Amino acid sequence: MADEFGKNCTICENETLGRYVKATEVIPAGETILLESPILILACKGDKRCCNCYRIAQQYCRKCSIAPLCLDCAEHNDEFDCNVLAAAGAVSLPDVRVDILKKHFDTYGLLQCLLLHENLRTRKAFGKMLQMEAHLEKRRNTKIWHEHDRDIVQPLLQSNIWKGFEMAPNINGDFLQKILAIWDVNSHEIRAPDAEIMRGLYPQVSLLAHNCCPNANQAIDDQYRMKVYANREIGRGEVVTNSYTNLLLGTDERRQILREGKYFHCTCDRCEDPTELGSHMSSFICSACAGHKQESYIVKDRESQTWKCQKCEHTLRPEQVAIILEKSKEEMFHAHGDYRRLEYLLAKLCTILHKNHYLVVDLKQEMANILRNAILSSRRPNRQLFERKIRLCQDLVLLLQIIQPGMTRLKGIALYEMATSHVKLQHLKFEENEMEEDDLKKRLKECLAMYRESIRMLSHEPPQTPEGQLLKNVAKEFDVLQKEVENGAQSEGDK
Numbered sequence: 001m002a003d004e005f006g007k008n009c010t011i012c013e014n015e016t017l018g019r020y021v022k023a024t025e026v027i028p029a030g031e032t033i034l035l036e037s038p039i040l041i042l043a044c045k046g047d048k049r050c051c052n053c054y055r056i057a058q059q060y061c062r063k064c065s066i067a068p069l070c071l072d073c074a075e076h077n078d079e080f081d082c083n084v085l086a087a088a089g090a091v092s093l094p095d096v097r098v099d100i101l102k103k104h105f106d107t108y109g110l111l112q113c114l115l116l117h118e119n120l121r122t123r124k125a126f127g128k129m130l131q132m133e134a135h136l137e138k139r140r141n142t143k144i145w146h147e148h149d150r151d152i153v154q155p156l157l158q159s160n161i162w163k164g165f166e167m168a169p170n171i172n173g174d175f176l177q178k179i180l181a182i183w184d185v186n187s188h189e190i191r192a193p194d195a196e197i198m199r200g201l202y203p204q205v206s207l208l209a210h211n212c213c214p215n216a217n218q219a220i221d222d223q224y225r226m227k228v229y230a231n232r233e234i235g236r237g238e239v240v241t242n243s244y245t246n247l248l249l250g251t252d253e254r255r256q257i258l259r260e261g262k263y264f265h266c267t268c269d270r271c272e273d274p275t276e277l278g279s280h281m282s283s284f285i286c287s288a289c290a291g292h293k294q295e296s297y298i299v300k301d302r303e304s305q306t307w308k309c310q311k312c313e314h315t316l317r318p319e320q321v322a323i324i325l326e327k328s329k330e331e332m333f334h335a336h337g338d339y340r341r342l343e344y345l346l347a348k349l350c351t352i353l354h355k356n357h358y359l360v361v362d363l364k365q366e367m368a369n370i371l372r373n374a375i376l377s378s379r380r381p382n383r384q385l386f387e388r389k390i391r392l393c394q395d396l397v398l399l400l401q402i403i404q405p406g407m408t409r410l411k412g413i414a415l416y417e418m419a420t421s422h423v424k425l426q427h428l429k430f431e432e433n434e435m436e437e438d439d440l441k442k443r444l445k446e447c448l449a450m451y452r453e454s455i456r457m458l459s460h461e462p463p464q465t466p467e468g469q470l471l472k473n474v475a476k477e478f479d480v481l482q483k484e485v486e487n488g489a490q491s492e493g494d495k
């Protein structure tokens with residue numbers, strides 16, 4: 001597959017979205033839409049990474065003395081870049097201040113962007129980068145503008161290195177701000193070799209519009225290629241969308257991230273629905289209705305922007321909402337890592353917040369992780385651990401069915417966690433003579449279905465990534481269980 005969209009997609013443009021991608025024919029669930037390599041990978045602000053292998057850098061290239069390198073890489077792999085930097089830095093321009101570049105090492109990423117233009121081999125990629133959305137005027141004189149100016153733009157200009165570049169006449173503060181803006185609006189997070197984050201620029205992938213209930217997902221392989229695939233069937237004429245934000249947040253939080261980082265107000269179906277498609281990920285429990293033994297939720301009315309009960313006249317003022325959220329976050333911070341406190345806090349928060357509220361979901365995910373580790377480290381974990389973990393994973397799966405009904409990585413992981421605990425729990429019950437062999441077989445068959453679904457959800461994960469490794473384990477466990485079901489169930493002790 002090439003770095004371009006195939007004939008099932010076309011690039012369109014309108015006033016709201018700018019350029020976007022639309023399906024020209026039905027794209028079946030699971031079908032790969034695009035496989036693209038990045039035109040450039042950069043370290044995140046504040047990180048100094050080796051320009052060859054992206055590990056943390058501890059030295060500079062011996063030849064150009066500007067490119068950061070790790071201890072295992074002695075020289076800059078990119079001979080062209082190295083020669084340009086060496087020539088500009090040491091020979092032809094004696095007023096170049098390499099010391100400024102080293103002191104303000106975030107300048108190196110911007111320098112790499114400019115080098116795309118200097119090299120004829122990558123000049124086309126530079127052109128594609130400049131076509132991307134920058135929202136320059138919306139950013140002018142904002143906090144991020146001033147930060148970039150202080151830490152990157154002015155130091156790079158003062159270093160004089162650019163004066164040796166072919167495009168020197170075009171280089172000024174605004175031009176450099178535009179490149180930085182393009183990276184902020186369009187780049188994708190990539191897992192670095194140390195499992196931290198770095199950024200890649202994928203010109204085709206970045207054309208996809210955002211949706212909080214997207215129809216396409218992406219997965220990055222060990223060569224940093226990004227695969228985009230349909231997570232559910234995409235209809236002919238439908239906009240192909242991915243997500244620019246964490247989908248396990250509430251509407252106000254997602255919208256704030258999109259407004260501040262991507263400069264648009266999201267009006268997708270999920271954002272426009274006060275119940276978030278019935279998931280209630282931002283809803284509060286109405287205390288007035290609860291007092292009358294009725295179940296109802298306080299949601300944010302989209303027109304009046306007030307928090308109102310869906311059944312009675314009860315409301316919450318924005319300050320009250322902010323206080324509840326802040327206090328809940330503070331309590332979660334203090335309970336972090338302590339399972340008993342988390343369990344107690346969950347019970348407390350569930351009297352105020354909907355059971356799917358994003359803070360409750362966050363709490364449940366942490367609890368499920370702790371239980372997972374407790375089960376793994378225990379020689380004979382007790383039934384309650386399995387039962388509790390299964391319930392927590394089940395809650396997450398049910399929620400994901402609403403907000404991400406197609407294939408999702410997280411659903412694949414949660415289904416696997418649920419299945420693996422279920423298998424162990426059923427074996428324990430069988431050993432304790434709580435069920436007959438036929439019953440065990442029936443339950444294990446249900447687990448097989450969960451494994452199958454988990455495998456389907458994770459099927460696009462590249463083999464070398466942690467998710468790809470997980471997929472292998474899920475497949476192995478699935479095979480073992482299938483054999484067990486075919487050959488007659490065994491108890492844990494028989495194995």
Ligand SMILES: C[S@@+](CC[C@H](N)C(=O)[O-])C[C@H]1O[C@@H](n2cnc3c(N)ncnc32)[C@H](O)[C@@H]1O
Binds near residue numbers: 018210
């Ligand atoms: C990564 S770019 C997408 C490509 C861009 N439309 C272009 O023409 O280059 C992100 C920008 O696209 C626009 N955009 C993407 N999704 C949108 C949405 N759901 N609603 C409004 N604007 C959106 C916003 O301007 C956003 O900053």
